[in-house]
Amino acid sequence: MSNASLTEISPPSTAEPARISEDWLAVILGLSIFVLGLAALVHVDLIGWVVNTSVWSSISQALAPASKNYASLGGIGALIATYAALTVVLSAAAAALGSDVKKFLLAFTAVFWIAYASWIAGNYANFAAVTPADQQKFGVSWSLHLTNEGAYIFALLAGLVIANFLPRFAEAIKDAVRPELYIKVAIVILGGFFAVTAAGKLGFASSLLLRGVAAIVEAYLIYWAVVYFIARKWFGFSREWSAPLAAGISICGVSAAIAIGGAIRARPIVPALVSSLVLIFAVLEVLILPFVAQTWLAHEPLVAGAWMGLAVKTDGAAVASGAITESLILAKNASECVHYQPGWILGTAATVKVFIDIFIGVWAFVLGYIWTNHINVTPAAEKARLREIWERFPKFIIGFLITFALGLYLSLGTPADIAKNVPAAVGEANTFRVIFFILTFFSIGVLSNFRALWQEGFGKLAAVYAVSLFGFVIWVGLLISWIFFNGITPPLAS
Amino acid sequence: MSDLYRQSDYRNELRTAHAEPLLPIEKTLISWSLGIGLALLVVLALVNHFVPPGA
Numbered sequence: 001m002s003n004a005s006l007t008e009i010s011p012p013s014t015a016e017p018a019r020i021s022e023d024w025l026a027v028i029l030g031l032s033i034f035v036l037g038l039a040a041l042v043h044v045d046l047i048g049w050v051v052n053t054s055v056w057s058s059i060s061q062a063l064a065p066a067s068k069n070y071a072s073l074g075g076i077g078a079l080i081a082t083y084a085a086l087t088v089v090l091s092a093a094a095a096a097l098g099s100d101v102k103k104f105l106l107a108f109t110a111v112f113w114i115a116y117a118s119w120i121a122g123n124y125a126n127f128a129a130v131t132p133a134d135q136q137k138f139g140v141s142w143s144l145h146l147t148n149e150g151a152y153i154f155a156l157l158a159g160l161v162i163a164n165f166l167p168r169f170a171e172a173i174k175d176a177v178r179p180e181l182y183i184k185v186a187i188v189i190l191g192g193f194f195a196v197t198a199a200g201k202l203g204f205a206s207s208l209l210l211r212g213v214a215a216i217v218e219a220y221l222i223y224w225a226v227v228y229f230i231a232r233k234w235f236g237f238s239r240e241w242s243a244p245l246a247a248g249i250s251i252c253g254v255s256a257a258i259a260i261g262g263a264i265r266a267r268p269i270v271p272a273l274v275s276s277l278v279l280i281f282a283v284l285e286v287l288i289l290p291f292v293a294q295t296w297l298a299h300e301p302l303v304a305g306a307w308m309g310l311a312v313k314t315d316g317a318a319v320a321s322g323a324i325t326e327s328l329i330l331a332k333n334a335s336e337c338v339h340y341q342p343g344w345i346l347g348t349a350a351t352v353k354v355f356i357d358i359f360i361g362v363w364a365f366v367l368g369y370i371w372t373n374h375i376n377v378t379p380a381a382e383k384a385r386l387r388e389i390w391e392r393f394p395k396f397i398i399g400f401l402i403t404f405a406l407g408l409y410l411s412l413g414t415p416a417d418i419a420k421n422v423p424a425a426v427g428e429a430n431t432f433r434v435i436f437f438i439l440t441f442f443s444i445g446v447l448s449n450f451r452a453l454w455q456e457g458f459g460k461l462a463a464v465y466a467v468s469l470f471g472f473v474i475w476v477g478l479l480i481s482w483i484f485f486n487g488i489t490p491p492l493a494s
Numbered sequence: 495m496s497d498l499y500r501q502s503d504y505r506n507e508l509r510t511a512h513a514e515p516l517l518p519i520e521k522t523l524i525s526w527s528l529g530i531g532l533a534l535l536v537v538l539a540l541v542n543h544f545v546p547p548g549a
Contacts, residue, residue: 210538210541210542210545211542213538214535214538214539214542217531217534217535217538218531218535220527220531221527221528221530221531221534222527222528222531222532222535224527225523225524225527225528225531226528228520228524229524232514232516232520233516236512236513238514239514239520241508370519370523374517374519375517375519375520458508460508461508480535483539483542484538484539484542
């Protein structure tokens with residue numbers, strides 16, 4: 001997708017045509033990080049210098065390299081090394097995407113430091129400490145109990161402040177505001193992390209497939225049909241507006257709106273406007289639903305994870321909501337002396353989302369076929385072609401599947417002396433995943449200018465979205481998640 | 495995007511658009527989609543009930 005479509009800020013500048021798609025680029029970046037992490041299996045620590053942030057009450061506690069092999073770097077050294085490495089790699093990526101590298105470099109510098117500073121701030125003990133023992137350890141008398149990963153909210157809020165109060169600055173850093181690229185890289189890395197988590201309980205992991213199929217049925221056959229009907233019948237939208245709008249609300253936000261808009265040969269402005277709406281509502285969901293899940297679904301962790309995957313739109317917001325939900329729910333259970341293994345709630349949310357993504361191309365073809373053969377039958381209109389299924393397939397999912405398969409093989413198919421080191425090796429790559437999540441949250445915030453909601457004429461689109469999302473999609477998503485996941489809990493941490 | 499919003503055409507279009515009646519093919523699409531979707535969900539729920547997640 002193009003970030004151009006998301007808000008009032010203009011699209012990232014392009015110096016020349018892209019040499020590679022964002023999806024394939026995410027596969028290359030994610031796989032590279034994952035493979036570099038695996039070098040630890042042969043005792044070569046290539047990425048242990050990446051910075052890790054812990055809950056802190058004194059700033060000296062906050063930062064450290066991910067691996068003790070790089071302890072001499074210190075926290076600040078690790079942070080600078082991480083910034084330098086990401087700047088080089090992502091500048092090359094920007095060049096491959098046809099962006100102006102100099103502009104990207106300057107913009108990314110601002111994006112990285114602001115996003116990471118807000119992440120560090122969110123890890124302050126008064127915000128993140130979870131248990132009374134933690135509070136005692138950090139010497140604080142109160143805490144918001146947001147947990148370590150709750151600090152994503154801080155990155156999001158920092159982005160929102162810039163979008164809504166510093167629009168010129170938002171415009172200035174637009175070249176590095178690429179939430180879809182960041183989250184796709186993170187999802188590729190996440191595949192390996194989830195495989196290592198799932199390897200311990202493979203029977204359950206495989207049964208997630210069944211629930212993934214249910215998610216596909218729900219999103220495409222139930223949600224889309226109902227939202228399309230609401231948009232057409234109750235709000236009087238044309239077919240051209242209703243089909244992308246229904247896709248944005250019901251399937252996978254931005255990428256679905258763009259895919260369906262293209263399939264029914266809508267004007268490019270239609271999915272672009274829908275996309276901006278999707279992102280704004282996704283931000284609202286990220287800020288609300290994880291806390292709702294913590295309050296009412298703390299004892300049904302996987303219902304909560306699946307709910308995030310089904311109800312929150314756009315890959316970035318959905319997977320990130322899964323991460324926040326996981327940290328909040330694990331924290332609440334930890335305060336009750338129940339310690340679930342991390343990774344399951346996030347993995348469930350991501351799996352549900354990936355399953356939904358897989359069928360975007362198929363649904364786009366189905367609608368494209370109906371539109372070009374039965375609704376807009378004009379000699380000039382190009383008919384839907386089967387190869388569009390592949391063209392619209394989100395390729396980064398291939399990266400997710402590769403790292404998942406690789407992680408599973410290394411955990412289950414290698415000798416014990418190798419397998420025992422896999423979690424640590426994948427853990428280093430996973431630290432990069434966290435950083436890409438931070439960049440995603442911040443970027444989503446920067447792209448969310450709420451003034452767009454007040455644009456004349458835009459309110460009607462927002463009304464369809466609000467009615468469908470809060471009146472139907474969220475609750476049906478919760479019901480289906482409950483039916484398929486209630487009573488199932490993650491393994492207890494050893 | 496700001497350029498897009500400055501163009502009032504789309505806002506006017508959204509505000510003043512005349513309703514297009516649902517075509518039979520749209521009604522068929524909606525009803526078949528919902529029918530197949532609900533039937534599949536029932537089947538999957540039954541499978542889920544009788545084949546619990548592996549330990």
